[in-house]
Amino acid sequence: MTETPPTIDLRLFATFASRSPANASRYPIASGMTVAQVIDTLEIPAAEVKLIFINGVRVQPDAQVHGGERVGLFPPVGGG
Amino acid sequence: MPRHLAEAITARIDPGVAPDGAPRPTLSLAHVHRIARETGTHVRQVELAALHAGVTPERYLRNRQTYDIPDQIRLLEARAAVVGLGGLGGTVIEILARAGVGALVLIDGDRFEAHNLNRQLLCTEAYMGTSKATIAAQRVAAINDAVQATTHTTFLTEENARDLIAECQVVVDCLDTIETRFIVEQAAREAGIPMISAAVAGLTGHVTTIFPGDRGLEMVHGPRHHLKSAKGAEAVLGNLPQTVVMAAAMECSEALKVLTCRTGPSLRNKLWIMDLTDNTFEVLSLV
Structure with a gap:
């Protein structure tokens, strides 16, 4: 019996929304992956990611996910 | 506060009642303007004088439950x-x-x-x-x-x-x-x-x-x-x-x-x- 891979609840904001995968709310990861690696799988250029949140707290791209986290990604936003 | 301003405000206070039934003296917008004209005082100074006397200018009445008189004074200043x-x-x-x-x-x-x-x-x-x-x-x-x-x-x-x-x-x-x-x-x-x-x-x-x-x-x-x-x-x-x-x-x-x-x-x-x-x-x- 194969184990179900861990998943994260992925939230992509603003211009990233259009790259949100269909399974964003249960996005499969490998436990211990960094957010930077998750971003790679989404084919979003790392330089475009301005803000990363895990479970409501700002983190750096090297923060790890293990499954069950809510992960939010923002591009730069500056309008008024 | 100049005496003439205090007197002008006191003479025009509307007794008013707060939602909880407590007294809530107020000063109507028309009276604020009239007092400002008659005493040659800026509208803000009239409102501040009213607030310092415990009187809420009518225009802030619906803010009053959240912003009390000291708050409104802070805001106006x-x-x-x-x-x-x-x-x-x-x-x-x-x-x-x-x-x-x-x-x-x-x-x-x-x-x-x-x-x-x-x-x-x-x-x-x-x-x-x-x-x-x-x-x-x-x-x-x-x-x-x-x-x-x-x-x-x-x-x-x-x-x-x-x-x-x-x-x-x-x-x-x-x-x-x-x-x-x-x-x-x-x-x-x-x-x-x-x-x-x-x-x-x-x-x-x-x-x-x-x-x-x-x-x-x-x-x-x-x-x-x-x-x-x-x-x-x-x-x-x-x-x-x-x-x-x-x-x-x-x-x-x-x-x-x-x-x-x-x-x-x-x-x-x-x-x-x-x-x-x-x-x-x-x-x-x-x-």
């Missing part, structure tokens, strides 16, 4: 700078003027264009090509003549930022470029005052409150020297009226907390985010 008078700024001045923030410094060198009509409350078809700061001052005067509006029809720059926000207790960042926000932050830091900052793109927006000494904008936009472009996602997604008005309202909520010295929860070191695509509203921790 306060000076706030609003930098940028487009989508965010046009809504911010509307709210701050109605709340009775006594002095507003209105800063924007821009003029209205047709593409502002979708979201900028100050912008009407009649004002194409007209100075945003000038129209903002007219709007403030029309809403609340107790509020003293100082107009600067110039863009905020490294050179003038400190002078523009001098004597203010808070600065509300309503700009539309990321780089200039850092100039405002630096000036606010040097002036030792808090700054409220909002940014929007399409249906997404965020707001934060920055005190001097906080890491502030670099927590939201990354370090200033890493900025690649003055604009963000809004260059692609545009700016929508529902998003800017909500973000502006949140900025005002925070600015009014600062000005009334509230010590409860705020957006300091936090980021309020919204996404109206799926009605996400969340307060995130920046530290």
